[in-house]
Amino acid sequence: MKRLAGRIILLWGWRRALVAFLAGALAVLAQAPYDFFAVCFVSFPLLVWLLDGATGEASDGWFRHLRPAFAVGWWFGFGYFLAGLWWIGS
Known part of the structure; x- marks a missing residue:
């Protein structure tokens, strides 16, 4: 587990943005029709x-100094809300 955490912590650039986006999109599965809370x-x-x-x-x-943390949060939120948009459309 420490090795995985170390690899994720050291990601940079588009790989960091992609992992943040996918983690946000994955968090959508905890919402209403799926209720798969364990994904959190x-x-x-x-x-x-x-x-x-x-x-x-x-x-x-x-x-x-704070810009990389802002970018991670932005990509996580973008993935979360973009993946959650299907619920609004249906």
């Missing part, structure tokens, strides 16, 4: 591991 025990640790590895240059100011 996979998707939220993925989010925490990604946020744990999100670092920026502290010397460049607070915005650049």
Whole structure:
């Protein structure tokens, strides 16, 4: 488990964004028609591991320091809400 966490923490670039997006999309399965709540025990640790590895240059100011964490949260939320849109359409 530590090896998996280490690999996820060290992801960078589009791979980090893709994992965050897929974790958000996976979290949608915990909602109404599926009610598969156990998937939250996979998707939220993925989010925490990604946020744990999100670092920026502290010397460049607070915005650049927090930008990688913002991007991870944005991609997770985008995947979550995009995958949840089918419910609105039906």
